[in-house]
Amino acid sequence: MGKQIIVKTLILFAILGYGLGSQAQVQVSARTDTNRIRIGEQVKLILSATLPDKGAGNVVFPQLPDSFTHWEVVSRTGFDTSAANGNKVLQQTLVLTSFDSGSWNLPALKFDVLSNGAVTDSAFTDSLLIDVGTVEVDTTKAFKPIKAVRSVPWSFWDYWLYFAIGISVILIGIGLFVYFRSRPKKEVLKPTAPAVPPYEVALLALRQLKEEKLWQQGDVKQYYTRITDILRAYFEQQFNIPALEQTSEELLQHIKPVTILNQQRDRLRDLLTIADLAKFAKLTPTPEEHERALSQAFEIVEWTKPAVEKAKESEKANDADAGKTEGAGN
Structure with a gap:
């Protein structure tokens, strides 16, 4: 009887643990808006992750390079967050294009689940197959010859702006030349020496x-x-x-x-x-x-x-001394 109670208790805990683990499980998906494009056309790749609003940590989206096998990433949107049925839904849209014709796989993409800043689990999407077709050419019709180069007749109105700018520049140049040529020259005033040194x-x-x-x-x-x-x-x-x-x-x-x-x-x-x-x-x-x-x-x-x-004062002094000497001699 005691063993049965223990077994039932263990089974109950296992069921509860499975239920909690299922609630904490992250669901990821990848889908496209079309599975067939022509060369050079674009396809939208929509990545989404659904996780419980509480207690599920966070999720890291895959980082696709700008160019990978047969595909190039044209643009990326930010992350949109929404709520549905008590879960948090994260979504990102990437625009892809391809210039190689054929059927090409978009590989399974890896999402990392974080808890307390550490990776605790990973989830993967399904791979997607997209057909990239060429432009259809009707081979039953004959090829048309290459057309000769056509000459377009010259028109003044095709170049009127250039003529207007050229004429304006010439008129401005003539005006400046006439202005500076006819402008009276300023007389340079020479500094006058002071009357008294x-x-x-x-x-x-x-x-x-x-x-x-x-x-x-x-x-x-x-x-x-x-x-x-x-x-x-x-x-x-x-x-x-x-x-x-x-x-x-x-x-x-x-x-x-x-x-x-x-x-x-x-x-x-x-x-x-x-x-x-x-x-x-x-x-x-x-x-x-x-x-x-x-x-x-x-x-x-x-x-x-x-x-x-x-020197002038010295000469005056010498002259004065010479005059005194002559006066004394007389």
Whole structure:
């Protein structure tokens, strides 16, 4: 009696397991919309997989290459998902064509069943047979001769757009030529030399500053601002250095290519340093430093003025000395 109960229990579990396994089984199929085409025509291959909506994992469709035996894949659709009778149905459509006449098999295709990311089973479709026929030719009729090449009469309206474009280009070219030819030429204005040389302007400004006696009146910052502004303006006009827009260190770097100005580099550095301290650090230089700063400014301008002017001044000085000598001799 106990053995019968055990056997019945085992049979019951087996039936339940078979039922569960049947429910979890994946059904796959492959079908075509026709089984006969002509060379170059297309046939639709419809692949589908039916699996329970719950607990069946997933299925991987076969990946057909773009070209396989006697067949070429023209296009592939995405996967369509639908539900039927509590099952999930996946479907994909491939469009195939063939350029070989004959009866050709579409081989059985393999679907892999996945569970928890691993392949647990495989399912295969049936193979399909499709006839690929040629274009029927009626051999009872005689072949027609090849027709001769026919000449088409020339028509202006077949080429009117090209003529219009060509004429437009010619007219535009003529118009541009006439415009540029008749346009008045701009006169190039030559820069006029300043009436007073820059070094004379600088020396005159320094003399005027000396007469104003700013530092003696306690306006030390204005005194040094005037000295550096006079020198910077002189450098811009005489040597084309953008001195008014540069810091002291930048100015000292930009005078290096100007040899005659670079010879006064140490004197200019000393002057700019004492001026920056007086203007920005509120340092009050001594009277001797005030006098030396103005003297250095005069020396820099005198040293860097054009050599022609130096030669003229030297000749004037020599003439003056010769006149004094003659006067003393008389």
